[in-house]
Amino acid sequence: xxxxxxxxxxxxxxxxxxxxxxxxxxxxxxxxxxxxxxxxxxxxxxxxxxxxxxxxxxxxxxxxxxxxxxxxxxxxxxxxxxxxxxxxxxxxxxxxxxxxxxxxxxxxxxxxxxxxxxxxxxxxxxxxxxxxxxxxxxxxxxxxxxxxxxxxxxxxxxxxxxxxxxxxxxxxxxxxxxxxxxxxxxxxxxxxxxxxxxxxxxxxxxxxxxxxxxxxxxxxxxxxxxxxxxxxxxxxxxxxxxxxxxxxxxxxxxxxxxxxxxxxxxxxxxxxxxxxxxxxxxxxxxxxxxxxxxxxxxxxxxxxxxxxxxxxxxxxxxxxxxxxxxxxxxxxxxxxxxxxxxxxxxxxxxxxxxxxxxx
Amino acid sequence: xxxxxxxxxxxxxxxxxxxxxxxxxxxxxxxxxxxxxxxxxxxxxxxxxxxxxxxxxxxxxxxxxxxxxxxxxxxxxxxxxxxxxxxxxxxxxxxxxxxxxxxxxxxxxxxxxxxxxxxxxxxxxxxxxxxxxxxxxxxxxxxxxxxxxxxxxxxxxxxxxxxxxxxxxxxxxxxxxxxxxxxxxxxxxxxxxxxxxxxxxxxxxxxxxxxxxxxxxxxxxxxxxxxxxxxxxxxxxxxxxxxxxxxxxxxxxxxxxxxxxxxxxxxxxxxxxxxxxxxxxxx
Numbered sequence: 350x351x352x353x354x355x356x357x358x359x360x361x362x363x364x365x366x367x368x369x370x371x372x373x374x375x376x377x378x379x380x381x382x383x384x385x386x387x388x389x390x391x392x393x394x395x396x397x398x399x400x401x402x403x404x405x406x407x408x409x410x411x412x413x414x415x416x417x418x419x420x421x422x423x424x425x426x427x428x429x430x431x432x433x434x435x436x437x438x439x440x441x442x443x444x445x446x447x448x449x450x451x452x453x454x455x456x457x458x459x460x461x462x463x464x465x466x467x468x469x470x471x472x473x474x475x476x477x478x479x480x481x482x483x484x485x486x487x488x489x490x491x492x493x494x495x496x497x498x499x500x501x502x503x504x505x506x507x508x509x510x511x512x513x514x515x516x517x518x519x520x521x522x523x524x525x526x527x528x529x530x531x532x533x534x535x536x537x538x539x540x541x542x543x544x545x546x547x548x549x550x551x552x553x554x555x556x557x558x559x560x561x562x563x564x565x566x567x568x569x570x571x572x573x574x575x576x577x578x579x580x581x582x583x584x585x586x587x588x589x590x591x592x593x594x595x596x597x598x599x600x601x602x603x604x605x606x607x608x609x610x611x612x613x614x615x616x617x618x619x620x621x622x623x624x625x626x627x628x629x630x631x632x633x634x635x636x637x638x639x640x641x642x643x644x645x646x647x648x649x650x651x652x653x654x655x656x657x658x659x660x661x662x663x664x665x666x667x668x669x670x671x672x673x674x675x676x677x678x679x680x681x682x683x684x685x686x687x688x689x690x691x692x693x694x695x696x697x698x699x700x701x702x703x704x705x706x707x708x
Numbered sequence: 709x710x711x712x713x714x715x716x717x718x719x720x721x722x723x724x725x726x727x728x729x730x731x732x733x734x735x736x737x738x739x740x741x742x743x744x745x746x747x748x749x750x751x752x753x754x755x756x757x758x759x760x761x762x763x764x765x766x767x768x769x770x771x772x773x774x775x776x777x778x779x780x781x782x783x784x785x786x787x788x789x790x791x792x793x794x795x796x797x798x799x800x801x802x803x804x805x806x807x808x809x810x811x812x813x814x815x816x817x818x819x820x821x822x823x824x825x826x827x828x829x830x831x832x833x834x835x836x837x838x839x840x841x842x843x844x845x846x847x848x849x850x851x852x853x854x855x856x857x858x859x860x861x862x863x864x865x866x867x868x869x870x871x872x873x874x875x876x877x878x879x880x881x882x883x884x885x886x887x888x889x890x891x892x893x894x895x896x897x898x899x900x901x902x903x904x905x906x907x908x909x910x911x912x913x914x915x916x917x918x919x920x921x922x923x924x925x926x927x928x929x930x931x932x933x934x935x936x937x938x939x940x941x942x943x944x945x946x947x948x949x950x951x952x953x954x955x956x957x958x959x960x961x962x963x964x965x966x967x968x969x970x971x972x973x974x975x976x977x978x979x980x981x982x983x984x985x986x987x988x989x990x991x
Contacts, residue, residue: 394803498986504979505979508923508972508975515972516965519963640784640787677798679794679808683796686788686789686791688788689791694774694780
């Protein structure tokens with residue numbers, strides 16, 4: 350009887366559950382909390398809560414245009430999510446995603462504008478390389494400062510990125526500005542450089558296939574190569590890694606460069622695939638969303654794909670509710686903040702794993 | 709300089725308790741938004757500041773509770789606070805005033821300022837010390853209070869103990885979380901005040917008015933050597949840099965974008981130089 354009671358109370362017998370189940374269940378709790386917050390906000394803010402909720406959840410699926418655009422917006426999200434995953438896996442914080450995407454997009458645009466339209470694929474490749482290098486160098490600087498002088502990369506990457514946002518703004522509205530209109534954009538790039546659209550009338554383009562392949566390759570790099578192993582080791586325990594003869598300083602710079610490179614690529618893909626020009630503030634939110642995606646995916650490159658889909662759905666839903674109902678799109682960033690608050694909460698994880706709080 | 713100073717003092721409290729508080733930025737924004745809204749709706753500056761601070765302390769409590777009691781990563785919850793601040797202020801501004809842009813309040817009472825005509829004649833010193841509004845003096849007072857709190861009270865010793873040796877705190881039967889929470893709530897208080905300084909000076913709310921000040925405050929803490937008076941000095945330098953860039957806009961032909969980028973560039977440069985100096989010292 351006593352034994353039974355202790356079992357029922359769960360005092361000595363802790364129910365240990367397997368890793369993947371625990372991760373999935375604690376993720377579900379976090380997302381459920383986020384949706385509850387969203388529903389509460391809609392009921393407070395909206396005059397017509399039922400319509401708003403319908404447009405939020407069903408809006409992205411009502412026609413091919415919305416659906417395709419939602420899928421299209423996963424493309425940069427997967428890339429920024431991968432970028433952040435690489436940084437997080439090696440315990441580096443890259444908070445400069447916004448500026449890296451923006452500068453990458455500008456670099457790609459500048460290359461395309463400088464090249465003759467006949468350059469075609471060569472032009473596209475050059476533009477992509479330019480964007481990746483731009484992003485990589487920007488983020489790499491923070492990694493370099495950290496390696497050399499222990500400068501906090503979290504703060505430096507954010508500050509550098511913010512300074513860059515204004516400088517890129519200046520290029521868009523100044524040097525590269527399209528004189529033929531009054532909009533804050535650069536000239537359109539030649540049509541030969543555009544990615545092929547695959548799901549008209551939406552903006553979804555062919556790059557989505559390549560991006561999925563990149564995510565899978567990133568997984569293999571991180572989990573099946575020597576360098577990936579060393580990178581993860583430096584993230585898990587830098588002291589142990591140093592003791593094991595791993596060049597820890599190298600894994601402060603390399604992951605940051607990779608991270609910035611992915612962000613730059615995200616900028617290039619948005620320009621070449623979707624907007625075909627750089628407009629002021631086009632990277633708005635992409636960097637932060639990348640962090641959210643990486644966190645939901647628990648820094649697993651393959652899991653980044655569904656996480657990016659979820660986020661694109663959230664944004665598309667908010668956009669649809671904004672267009673068709675009476676709320677503003679920033680409601681999505683409040684929901685996002687709830688995800689940020691709870692996603693790393695160890696207490697939720699333990700609660701699911703052991704069935705008791707704080708075990 | 710006052711916003712840097714106040715946010716820096718708040719950030720110092722959590723820094724001493726062993727947490728890098730990147731939520732300062734969002735907390736300033738919350739304070740800025742709510743203090744001007746409450747001041748306009750109640751018609752009283754005092755009530756506006758008070759309620760604005762209470763709101764900021766409440767948000768910082770959420771930040772602290774999730775971080776400490778749900779054991780979440782402090783950087784991610786800090787980002788969450790910043791995101792929440794940006795989202796909440798915009799959504800509320802749209803919901804209450806129907807605009808996401810600048811909120812102007814015509815009949816907002818202006819902040820009283822200290823004027824002693826007899827002493828105004830003193831060159832330089834008179835301009836530096838006198839004629840500011842009361843919140844500036846409150847900021848200076850808070851520096852002194854912070855110094856007393858940190859170095860002359862048991863609370864201060866325990867706060868620093870939490871940062872330098874949490875295991876010893878536990879061994880003494882004290883809960884490190886309580887002191888970290890206290891640090892976070894104090895930073896909520898000072899950031900609320902820092903936000904109030906921004907909007908009440910202006911008599912209006914501009915979206916994203918904190919514009920990186922919370923991040924710069926983090927660097928101010930390091931530059932100030934993690935002491936209240938050091939932060940006062942560092943905040944003064946950043947305040948000068950800020951007024952210089954505003955001033956330079958007037959007579960030099962520099963594009964506005966570069967003026968906006970300037971504080972960030974200066975801050976990164978200061979940060980890197982400081983870490984080089986410290987690195988040399990260690991070796």
